Amino acid sequence: MQDKVTVLVLGGAVWGAVVGLIAADSASPYLLLALGLGLVIGMALWVGQRTIWIPWERLLQLGRAAVPTRPQDIDALPTERRDELGYVARVVRHLSKAARRHERDAAQLRRTIDHRIGDATRAATQHLTQIAMRDPLTNLGNRRFLDEHIDAVVDSCLKSRTPLQCVMIDLDYFKQVNDQLGHEAGDALLMFLGDLIRSNVRQDDLAIRIGGDEFVVLMPGGRVADAMRLGENLRGWFDQHCASRVSSKPPPGLSIGIASLLREKLASGADLLRLADTRLYAAKTQGRGATIGP
Secondary structure, X not given: OHXXXXXXXXXXXXXXXXXXXXXXXXXXXXXXXXXXXXXXXHHXXXXXXXXXXXXXXXXXXXXXXXXXXXXXXXXXXXXXXXXXXXXXXXXXXXXXXXXXXXXXXXXXXXXXXXXXXXHHHHHHHHHHHHHHOEOOOOOOEOHHHHHHHHHXXXXXXXXXXXXXEEEEEEEEOHHHHHHHHOHHHHHHHHHHHHHHHHHHOXXXXXXXXXXXXXXXXXXXXXXXXXXXXXXXXXXXXXXXXXXXXXXXXXXOEEEEEEEEOOOOOOOOHHHHHHHHHHHHHHHHHOOOOOEEOO
16 A cells, blocks of 8 residues: 555656646646646655555554564554544554553463462472371371381481481280270370370481381480480380379380490391380380380
8 A cells, every 4th residue: 555655656746747848838827837736746645655654554564463562663653643643553552562561460470370389289299298108196207207217317327427226115905905995095095105205205306106006216316325214204104194094904004125226236227126126025025014225
């Protein structure tokens, strides 16, 4: 369309010139009028092209664009004009900038949602991991927790020459509690023992229920005397609780076996657990209710 207007401009100029020549040949008195008319028409078309058609063509190109308008295209609109074309240009600029702002806000919202979903997923995964490694009755670590962490703890203590004590605890006459008082009473006694262990261990100790009525406490950095003291405290508080709260016969108690990683020159977590279990069995065979250590 712009080319057509250009042709009209040139055509108007040529037509004015032709009219002037004809008038000259015929000695017409209207020579100047014809020439002036041609020039006026040509100038009018040229001015119309520059002031109306080119800006409109720019607006139409932006309207036909199938992709978001570039900022430089928006800035080039004739928004400074004070006529209808300037008004349309300002409307187009406003709508285009609003669309770009909406696009940025939508992108930010998507990033925020993706971030929150990622956080929620990680939190759920971490929660599931904690549940999988946690004993639901006592809220201590479970057997899986022990299996996945003991080798790392032992290796770290061996490399740094840090003492590590293993305290293995077994509840005596627990079957009689279940048989005489019911499984609810048995569960309540296990929960009490779990709370008792948790309230007596140090911050860095690992307290674990490895199954049934058997528990383990790993004490990195602890001395043999610390482990023996823990065992005696647990047995004393447990006996006191059972004397007033548990009526099954024989009364339940605790047998405890202790092994020391460095002192007894053990090489692995399996060796540490095996020796503690051997001493626990010795405590049971010697009449139960005893603590046997190195």
